[in-house]
Amino acid sequence: MSHKLEEVLEVADQVSVLRDGHLIGTRPIAGLTKQEIVKMMIGRDARTMELGVLNINDADKVIEARHIGQAGTFDDVSFTLHKGEILGFYGLVGSGRTELAQILLGEARKDAGEVLINGVAADIHSMAESLYRYRMGYVSENRKEKGLILSA
Numbered sequence: 001m002s003h004k005l006e007e008v009l010e011v012a013d014q015v016s017v018l019r020d021g022h023l024i025g026t027r028p029i030a031g032l033t034k035q036e037i038v039k040m041m042i043g044r045d046a047r048t049m050e051l052g053v054l055n056i057n058d059a060d061k062v063i064e065a066r067h068i069g070q071a072g073t074f075d076d077v078s079f080t081l082h083k084g085e086i087l088g089f090y091g092l093v094g095s096g097r098t099e100l101a102q103i104l105l106g107e108a109r110k111d112a113g114e115v116l117i118n119g120v121a122a123d124i125h126s127m128a129e130s131l132y133r134y135r136m137g138y139v140s141e142n143r144k145e146k147g148l149i150l151s152a
């Protein structure tokens with residue numbers, strides 16, 4: 001079972017697609033395209049949309065992370081987010097993406113590096129401070145337990 005369609009097309013002889021607990025179909029791989037498998041998976045043609053071109057100006061840095069590290073998790077993570085960009089962290093459980101986000105929002109301590117917001121060093125101590133002072137929020141994968149900021 002896999003959602004890595006390139007691997008499926010390379011190693012499988014046939015593919016079966018389940019959607020909402022129902023068998024949608026079984027087809028031989030020979031002649032089957034990635035787009036056809038996606039259509040079976042979602043029930044329609046996948047559409048991509050061009051939303052326009054974003055002109056990035058290096059002076060419009062909103063968040064800059066420099067050499068962020070957390071012992072035993074990751075080290076030397078750097079990135080820049082410019083005005084108008086959308087940034088997402090993706091990775092498997094244990095890859096450090098959640099811990100990095102928690103560092104940026106003051107929910108976890110970093111062992112190395114610095115975070116600048118609008119060009120000024122930021123030392124954020126809580127998610128509430130991140131939200132109210134720096135206007136930076138977080139959508140947790142655990143929304144049930146971490147989705148609200150409540151007063152003490």
